[in-house]
Amino acid sequence: MIARVTETMEFSNTELREWCRELPKVELHTHLNGSIRDSTLLELVKNHGDNGIIVSKDVEHMILEKGTSLRKCFDLFAVYHVLTTDHETVKRITKEVVEDFAADNCIYLELRTTPKNNEAKGMTKRSYMQAVIDGLKAVDIVDVDLWGCGLNNEESGDTRRKKIFVRLLLSINRSEATSSAIDTVNLAMEMKDVGVVGIDLSGDPTVGQWETVLPALKLARELGLSVTLHCGEVRNSKEIQAMLDFNPERLGHVCLLADEEWDRLKSLVIPVEICLTSNIMTQTIPSIELHHFADLYKSEHPMSLCTDDTGLFSTTLSNEYYKAALSFGLGKEEMFKLAQEAVNFVFADESVKQHLTQKFEEAKGQML
Template sequence: MEWCLKQPKIELHAHLNGSVRNSTLLELAKVQGEKGVVVFADVEHVIMKNDRSLVECFKMFDLIHVLTTDHETVTRITREVIEDFAAENIVYVELRTTPKRNEAKGMTKRSYMEAVIDGLRSVDTVDVSFIPSDLNRENSSRYFASNDNGITRRRIFVRLLLSIDRRESTAAAMDTVQLALELRSLGVVGIDLSGNPLVGNWDTFLQPLLFAKDKGLPITLHCGEVKNRKEEVQAMLDFLPQRIGHAIFFEEQQWKQLKQSKIPVEICLTSNIRTECVTSINNHHFG
């Protein structure tokens, strides 16, 4: 483990809401408990549970969504997540998040993303490089940055992927793609399709994703996370995204197509085992 921690690493599949500290979630749950929004005792049990099935994971995401509704909290969790990744010696992270609208809090998809970007700006423990126009600066000093006092600090490169949630409508997905295009200069490098794989249809997202593709925005799709989605997996493969996430339940022919297409796959063995999508490491498709 010591050796693993020491190696510089890249993280290409990190969901903001999936990376929040337990201690922060408990603290937020306590506050929301006092306001009567949640029952703390119930929530505490859910947060501290170690292994979750995929269904339980999405229940957990719904809970996190309830706990992280205001701009200030979005900024805080972003800051903490980046600090935690840097502490594990991640040198490049693509953080994905679903821009959310919440009228009660005066939150738009854009202001949500501004809160995320504020979080990147407020990181204190490591130098964060997230604006692509910093490229020259980025290349010159790689993993370390010196400030005006000549003190050298570790550096983490951060890029953002805007996620379309499978619960969203075509219009809402299109809003996310538009926002991603507008925020390219602030480090947004692509679009992700994610959320509960048992919800929503590929057809709903095809038009916004084609628009993104047409504009040259790279796309990664959560694909084949649950059984019996043969047609959807096929449609996703035929779409030719830049990357695919998970790729668990593929038919033989689809494996062949995937390999021929040379589309890189984002795989997390630990996640697949813990969410019970794969029964054991010996049966994992990574092999």
Template sequence: MEWCVSVPKIELHAHLNGSIRDSTLLDLARALGDKGLIDFSQVEHVILKRLSPIYTHFCVLKLEFDYGYLNTDNRSLSEVFKLFDLIHIVTTDHSSITRITKEVVEDFASENVVYLELRTTPKKNDSLGMSKRSYVEAVLEGLRAVSSVDVAFIPNSEEPVNLSSTLLSDASDKCNGNTRKKIFVRLLLSIDRRETTEAAMETVMLALEMRRFGVVGIDLSGNPAVGEWITYLPALMFARQQGLYVTLHCGEVSNSKEIHNMLDFLPQRIGHACFFEEEHWRKLKSSNIPVEICLTSNIRTLSVPTIDAHHFVDLYNAKHPLVLCTDDSGVFSTSLSNEYKIAASTFGLGQKEMFELSKNSIEFIFADDVVKEVLRKTFDSAAKSLTL
């Protein structure tokens, strides 16, 4: 696990609010309880629970013996979704959004994530004085508030050049008076599947307006059992025409026609791909669309039967482009380092293979070639200090 933390990593599928710290969710929920807006006693015990790591039976026993951090008092699937409902309630306040953003970036940076794409659905609530724009501005305020690391989130021609000589210290370096960790952060605005075509287009227009502040793309997410592909297609096509990147939650449930249509759209990336049929796999591999793999999430949501049977194996062996991600690190009690540990332990991958898996992720990021080159140099530098 120590090695998995020390290696530089790329995170491309992290939902902002789902990555909230347990302690922060507890604070925000307690505050709402004090105001009489929720029954705090009904959610406190769920927040305080932790999920045990996802491993094979052998690895679980070994971890329990070596580290002693397994907790048998785990969140059930229904409790996981209760947390998502709670998070939706506590994230209607601008200051809460700013706090969550700041802490999420700090948490990813602390485990040597050197490039982070955060995705979030801009909320609109007139009664609370929140517009989609003010929501995104609260996120940006959170990025500016980070002080423990240097955050490069405004994409312009000078940013990578100015940072390239000192950017992203070796993974083995510790923060000290002369060396600070640095992280690239880019934002994806999510279209919720509950939204209308007009609301989806509003999100795309906002992304275009906020592009100069690091918004680089559009994500389609939300309850996969809700809505129809044709509803969001006009907004997604417009986003791509305007030069925004597009990634789709694809194959979270069994919906053969939608999966086929999504792959026909040729997004720059897709997430999950759990309920693919043979024709979908053939189409995916022929199109070479990178897949955002979220191991813990897929197991916890029962999207795949066991970790051993995860489609990561087939894609990895086929040398298909893929990247390990967390999805919702707070709700699922995981981290990107933990996802790397799970992949290595379950599928028998060594440190060299894991390092290459991480480095190859650079090619799938939604950033320009200058940023990619800086990241390649970061990995090359880290390779000299890591034992591979």
């Protein structure tokens, strides 16, 4: 456990929550489909109609039980994916997710999503991603920078408006065939000029084989795309060791590693995307007191706090910082440093990193 500091105790809970909300933040691990608002999800279910595939009462029950186990999370994910198979819905949820992060004072967001094919709706992987881009263009409460030159900030002409940098990661689902995974990597390369910066490996950790997706991940590396992997969500030493051998730019979760795997992770100094609420709600980690955040923090291992799925886990990035502060005794300086150091792990280019660093420097005098 991290040695507690007294500074946190000087805050009231209300003051601490507000301070965490005002803190500039960098989000590196959030899934588009898992961040749908509950209100939007219920509206989509209503519009979809009870047709034997999705039943409104069942979804309402799933919302009440969401996040209570890893299995139930993927059950609800299946509902999300059924409801997000047309271009207008993808556009809408993208717009709402970015606006929600902007309202939470997130200044940089890496949004990951799995491109979909849906012949019945005329959707291809490329048109799915175009709908995501259209959603970014539709954001109207904040200026969005997608590829460095600005996406909609020149239209507003209001220099007082907040700005959020958004970059995209294309996710390979672990259940995909090798050819499909390679198609996703090629699409990511084709869309580098519109904000795609990397590849994510995600999906149900109990299915699929590492060897199936490895050719696509190797191709991504050859093409200069950054890679992040969901790792250690279940115990699978063979796969965890293979992922460490691959040595990606970042790893997500890393919950269930053996001692020798922890040692290797630290020696490789791979930044870790930490998702406190997600790990506890899915019972991947039994309690916050046992969360590996404490050990990694004490070891000064590079990491960033993330949400995973704001809708699925009913959380925000501010809430993740609040939870870390209360659980591990972090004071203002520790939390500010934790947020600021996440800039080092973004997949965007150096010019974006410089801009983000400047934003933190501007905020430091006001917050510390």
